[in-house]
Amino acid sequence: MATHSIAFHERVDRALDDGSLQTALSRATDRFVTNRANALALVDDFDDLRARGRAIRASALAQLDDVLVRLSERIEARGGQVFWASDGDAARQYIVELARARNVRTIVKSKSMASEEIHLNDALEAAAFTVVETDLGEYIIQLAGETPSHIIAPCIHKTREEISELFQQHLGMPATDDIPTMTRTARTVLRQQFLRADMGISGVNFGVADAGAVVVVENEGNARLTTTAPRIHVAVMGIERVCERLEDLGVLLQLLARSATGQKLSVYTSILSGPRRADEPDGPDEFHLILLDNGRSQIMGGDYAEALLCIRCGACLNACPVYQSIGGHAYGGVYSGPIGAILTPLLQPELRDVHKLPQASSLCGACQSACPVKIAIPDMLLRLRADAVAAGKADAIERIAMAGWSQAMANPALYRAGGKLASLGTRLLAREGRIGWLPPPLDQWTRQRDFPPFAPRSFTELWAERQRRSAGDGQ
């Protein structure tokens, strides 16, 4: 189902009403948060590592034009080809034409957020190629016809029973809920695809300019197979995902693995530099790097350039109380969670209700504390909210409420009267100290959570009394 055509608040309602999603989300995010904390506790000085990671990423972005030129020249010098794609259309067209020109039939893919962002699979399937996602989670959601709900764990929203059902239906697996059996089934089916595939498409975690290489990080081994077995490897990289030197990876890989999954290093890190050399026994004969802009150079010039430092670890998702409750699909775009609430309005502005995503935050700051490159996410969310208001995108009710609020704030008598009224009204509606129902439009709040009644006496009343008492004490 295309969740992006549904209003944001309906997507949220749907997620909050889905009991199995709630169980899966709390299990997954709890586990990620605990694993990360355990991994960080073992490190000498993780904050120092974060500071270095941020400086390394900022340095590469400060000279992004030069860094990309260096990267592309090195890759071309090693026999690789580099395609500069201004937008998703250009990237899709290049890959489709390449696959046609090389008589490709089967394409295997390892996980790539950039290719999700540009809906690459749709374009390849429309051109009649067989496209197989090979990361287990991505494969499962491809069979289900869905989209990823988490950067690191794309199918955390599905139960083992649902997955077993899919495997029985599509792969002829005998009925079982045994996870190792399901995993073995997927291995067997996907291995055949690797052996026959003509093209492998991967994402890129980091492009390393001076090495002329791209880095692909994973745990399953599907990305190694994708980039090794087929005769053509196409790597799709957002232009901001760069560092300058190989030694930068001594910082970035340490941050990425621990922040994403709590591992010291991910199981497989492949640093790939062009096609196989003449005397190498295996590896792809062709290597193509797609440098994808698709709005990133716009972000570079705007107020949210800091978001380009992101290394896509997913730590801010796991730390976020809102993400923990609504999951990835409710955000509607490819990138979810706190960083998604910033990136999606900038990278996928065509999506419905995209300006509302920055509202999906309590501004508690857990995301910034978890971020391995210390991105000031809450500050940017706040500024995006202000942008939406300035652009006239706030709801009518919100505008009226805010206008009323600012009137009241400017007029002490009105403020006190309003406070008394609200206190009286909410206490009338409260049952056992909680309000479970408010009249429309305020029911948008109470549909999903209780509202607390106002205190019987206001702060100004309590303060005035306290002043009186202390004046009395002094006599």
Added chain:
Amino acid sequence: MNDAREAMLGRIRQGLANNRAFLEREALAAPHTPPPFVHPAGDDDLAERFAAELRKLAAHAHLCADHDAARAVLCDILVAAEVRRTLSWALPAIELPGLADDLMRIGVERHDVSIAPTAAERTAHLHELEPATACISGVDALIAESATIVLLSGRGRPRLASLLAPCYIAIARRDQIVRGLGQAIARLQQHAAPDLFADHSSLTFITGPSRTADIEMTLALGVHGPRDVHVIIYG
């Protein structure tokens, strides 16, 4: 070459005009040098440390006195797992004298990887390699604090020889162990100066068995790559 290159570079430069100062300030806020290692270093023996970390990942470490002992352990693993066919690095690249005779004695067939240029030949060769049940390689370095195997591809060093089969055995000398990732990268660059990738299209770090937790966050090993990982360290 495509026209979009200049257009994209132009847009990036335009964007940087607004934010370069901010980014440069952030770039100067901390040193860029990677720490040689990130966990507190005791006076622990690096081979023991590597072995302990590897076992935490549900993989197997074997510390051997010399290369004869290492060969004996390798044969034991292959016999116990009833391995008949292996994919491996070329034997001289593994640097374990006498290995060819040992493999012959225990009846293990060794396949060389040699991908041909045409699509049909490539697929046929991959199908030939697929039935192997063990991979054997040397290493370029081991990282003790994360239990990581470091491999450069190259002549006689196929990438598939650490990937395709369900069991993978890496053979290393004790003096190839470093403590941390920072040290490993520095050592590689030193040895292969000025250009690490001149003769190698890939540099791979392997840390434990292939794994996934995609179904209900439950750990499963061996999803695409090897499930059983052994590292034999000698010397």
